[in-house]
Amino acid sequence: MRRFPMPAPFAAFFGVLLLTSTGLAQESDEDEYKPVLPDVSIYKAMLDANKPTGWVQFRNYDGKQLIYFTTLQTMHCRLSEIRYSVNSDLLDQRMPLGECNPQVPFNLPDDPTNKYIYISLPGGEAKTLTIQVVWDDGAGSEIVVYKPCDNVGDATCAQIKTIKKPSKILPQPQPADSPVKAVQEQAPGKSFSEPSPAAAGRP
Numbered sequence: 001m002r003r004f005p006m007p008a009p010f011a012a013f014f015g016v017l018l019l020t021s022t023g024l025a026q027e028s029d030e031d032e033y034k035p036v037l038p039d040v041s042i043y044k045a046m047l048d049a050n051k052p053t054g055w056v057q058f059r060n061y062d063g064k065q066l067i068y069f070t071t072l073q074t075m076h077c078r079l080s081e082i083r084y085s086v087n088s089d090l091l092d093q094r095m096p097l098g099e100c101n102p103q104v105p106f107n108l109p110d111d112p113t114n115k116y117i118y119i120s121l122p123g124g125e126a127k128t129l130t131i132q133v134v135w136d137d138g139a140g141s142e143i144v145v146y147k148p149c150d151n152v153g154d155a156t157c158a159q160i161k162t163i164k165k166p167s168k169i170l171p172q173p174q175p176a177d178s179p180v181k182a183v184q185e186q187a188p189g190k191s192f193s194e195p196s197p198a199a200a201g202r203p
Contacts (some may be wrong), residue, residue, distance in 0.1 A: 014143055021115055035102035037053040047133065047141060054158030055131055058148035065121045067129060068156060069095050070108065073116050077105040081134040087124045
C-alpha cells in the first residue's frame with residue numbers, strides 16, 4: 001500500500017493533537033490540585049511593612065471613634081489571634097477572625113456586619129491601642145502601642161507610640177486552634193500522617 005507524505009502543517013497539527021491527548025490522559029491520573037497558602041514569611045513581611053503606618057487605624061466619625069483592623073484581616077489566613085487592649089497593655093481582648101478561603105488568602109472576610117473590620121467606641125475614648133498578633137504556629141509578634149494622629153479630622157490614621165517586648169510569657173494557642181489547620185483538615189484529597197520517631201531517620 002502506497003503511503004503519501006503528509007503536508008507539514010497537517011503533520012504538525014496531528015503531532016500537537018497527539019501530545020495534547022497524551023497529556024490529558026496523564027493528567028486524568030493525577031490528583032486534583034488544591035490551593036496552598038502562601039508561606040507565613042510573606043505574611044510576616046507584610047506585617048512588618050505595615051507597622052509604621054499602623055496595624056490598626058483610628059477614625060473620628062459621626063461622634064464615634066472607629067478603630068479599623070482591616071490591615072490585619074488581610075492576613076487572617078495565617079493568624080490564630082489578634083490580641084488588643086484599649087488604654088492599657090493587658091492585651092485582654094480578641095478581634096474575631098474570618099474563615100480562611102485558601103483560594104483567596106488575602107481577601108477580606110465576608111463581613112456584612114463589619115465585626116471583623118472595626119470596633120466602635122465613644123468619641124475620643126481610645127488614647128492608645130496595644131496590639132499583638134499570634135501566627136498559626138502559635139508564635140506571637142512584637143507588641144505595638146498605637147495612638148490616634150493629631151489634627152487629621154475624620155481621616156483614618158495611626159502612629160506608633162511605643163514598641164514593647166512581652167514582660168511575661170503569654171499563653172499561646174494550641175495548633176488545633178489555628179483556622180489554617182481547620183481549613184486544611186477539611187479539604188478533600190490525600191492525607192498525610194506524621195512519621196514515627198523510628199521512621200523519621202530512614203530515607
